[in-house]
Amino acid sequence: MPALALELVPLGIASALIPLPLIVTVLLLRSTAGRGTAVAWVAGQAATRLVQGLLIAFLLDRALGAGGDGGKGPVVSTVLILLAILFYVLAARKALHAPDDDAPPPRWMEKLGAAPPGRAFLMGCGFMVISVKFWVFTLGATGAIAGAGLGIGAAVGAYVLWMLLALALQLALLLLAVVVPSRADAVLASAADLLERYSRPLLISVGLIFGTIFLAEGLSGLRAI
Numbered sequence: 001m002p003a004l005a006l007e008l009v010p011l012g013i014a015s016a017l018i019p020l021p022l023i024v025t026v027l028l029l030r031s032t033a034g035r036g037t038a039v040a041w042v043a044g045q046a047a048t049r050l051v052q053g054l055l056i057a058f059l060l061d062r063a064l065g066a067g068g069d070g071g072k073g074p075v076v077s078t079v080l081i082l083l084a085i086l087f088y089v090l091a092a093r094k095a096l097h098a099p100d101d102d103a104p105p106p107r108w109m110e111k112l113g114a115a116p117p118g119r120a121f122l123m124g125c126g127f128m129v130i131s132v133k134f135w136v137f138t139l140g141a142t143g144a145i146a147g148a149g150l151g152i153g154a155a156v157g158a159y160v161l162w163m164l165l166a167l168a169l170q171l172a173l174l175l176l177a178v179v180v181p182s183r184a185d186a187v188l189a190s191a192a193d194l195l196e197r198y199s200r201p202l203l204i205s206v207g208l209i210f211g212t213i214f215l216a217e218g219l220s221g222l223r224a225i
Contacts, residue, residue, distance in 0.1 A: 004158065007080075007144040007217065012165030014087070014210040015137045019199040021045065021127070024112065025170045026192045028120070029177050029184070038177070040117035042170050044124020049138060049163050052128070056142040057155070076143040077221030083140050084215035086133060091207025094200050137166065140214075 028038035112123050128134055141162045145155050164171070173191070177184040 004144060004148040004150075008141055008158065008162045009165065010210055010213050011083075011137055011141050011144070012162050012168070014206055015134065015166035016169045017202065017206050018133065019195050019202060022169055022173070023192070023195050023199070024127075025173050026188050026195065028112070029173060030188050030192065032114075035174070035177050036117045037112075037115060037120040039174055040120040041112070041124040042167060042174060044121040044126075045128050045170075046163065046167060047121075048125045048128035049134075049166070050160075052135065052138045053142050053159050053163070056139055057146065057159075074222065076140075076147040077218045079136070079140045079143045080214045080218030080221065083136055084211045084213075084218060086136055087207040087211030087214065089207075090133070091204045091211065094203045094207065097200075141166075 025038055025042060028041055029035060031037075112120060115123060141159065145158050145162075148155075148158075150158060173188070176187060
């Protein structure tokens with residue numbers, strides 16, 4: 001389990017730090033749509049992550065994902081290397097001021113801001129479905145859990161904990177808006193300003209740091225280093 005945590009925690013933190021979902025959550029909480037739409041948006045992401053995890057776990061051969069000693073096998077290691085490449089590409093694109101391929105069009109954002117909770121839930125689901133980077137995150141987490149050789153109950157529990165970590169910052173924003181609404185506006189305004197100002201250097205840093213971590217882990221699993 002400690003070895004599995006060393007793989008899942010960086011994946012969860014990296015996923016949580018991707019700015020776009022955070023920005024949307026902040027905007028929804030500050031919009032006239034309010035907390036209900038923001039909760040539905042995050043719930044849609046969570047539901048899709050659960051379905052993605054189940055689908056990948058069903059398709060992924062546990063034997064291929066596990067090493068003989070419970071370590072990383074070739075599938076998990078390859079996924080980690082793909083994650084590293086994804087992060088390096090993300091950092092390079094941001095350094096060159098390239099647009100985010102996963103960013104929804106402005107019209108989509110306008111519709112979400114005025115959407116009722118049911119539609120916001122579906123849009124949260126759709127965002128997770130079309131975003132390649134979040135599919136890769138889920139594949140990496142599911143592959144790591146499969147490689148650990150856990151029982152079904154423990155594997156599901158590990159995946160749910162990883163998913164909560166990946167959504168932790170958005171969940172914290174929702175909790176803030178519910179528990180201390182009197183202070184939420186000021187905090188959300190500051191969060192929106194920080195995300196707008198530092199999203200580019202944040203993505204570059206996340207790409208370089210986690211790209212290096214996952215590349216080292218993937219190459220280690222393939223016994224290349």
